[in-house]
Amino acid sequence: LSALSVALVFPALNLAGVSGLNLVNESFDFQLPTFEFNGSNQSQTVMPFSFSDFLVGIYFIGALFLLTKFLVGIISLIVFTRKAKSSREGKYTLLEHPSFEPSSFFHLIFLPEGTVQMQQKVRWIIAHEKTHADYQHSMDKLLLQVVKIVFWFYPIHRLYEAALEVVHEYQVDEQMTQSYPIEEYARLLIHLGKPKSSNQLVHNFNKFQIKKRLTMMTQPKSKCIVKGLYAFALPVFICLFALISCEQNEDMRLMQ
Secondary structure (H helix, E strand, O other): OOHHHHHHHHHOOOOHHOOOOOOOOOOEOOOOOOOEEOOOEEEOOOOOHHHHHHHHHHHHHHHHHHHHHHHHHHHHHHHHHHHOOEEEEEOOOEEEEOOOOEEEEOOOOEEEEHHOOOOOHHHHHHHHHHHHHHHHHHHHHHHHHHHHOOOOOHHHHHHHHHHHHHHHOOOOOOHHOOOOHHHHHHHHHHHHOOOOOOOHHHHHHHHEHHHHHHHHHHOOOOOHHHHHHHHHHHHHHHHHHHHHHEEEHHHHHHHH
């Protein structure tokens, strides 16, 4: 999430080197050929066609499509919530419906009909979804959906979304394995794993993540020295900013 925030903020920074690049205002004009009509020698030239206008139109069409898909997902959650049988458990709302799979969205926990009366494994499922809610993972997913709408043309957001979902599950698995046996919890994940999520806004038991999660749960924790190596990314990032700015300033000085 920090990397995502930096990527969004960096273009807005008022760096002397970066501001010297005027790439946004570039446009490309195409002059269409002339056409004769009515048998006369007069000709008419079509007004220049702006390629940048065409790209802007394509961008807004894609953004509108994803925004519509996002709103449909929100509306479907509202519709399912009203149809479901609800019950309270502390600050959480348990929603039961025959079409539901175990999943969560903020304080809402979706369950198949009749599972609340079941025994141990269902309590584990509810605890799993409660942990998602406690970590505010739904807020992360909403943020990423907004980023996808604005930057839909940038394909890396798909990889970013998949990586973020895996991190979410790692966090929940870490909490769950501190309270429940790893082997029993692993069997539960395998039993409830689904090919894919039915709604991008909810957290459910994704089958394609199971292998990674089982591997992570059985690995020993990293040592502090190994964790400290990630701190080297910060000075490298700062140097990158400085190199971009200094290089452009030097080019501008030579031009003068």
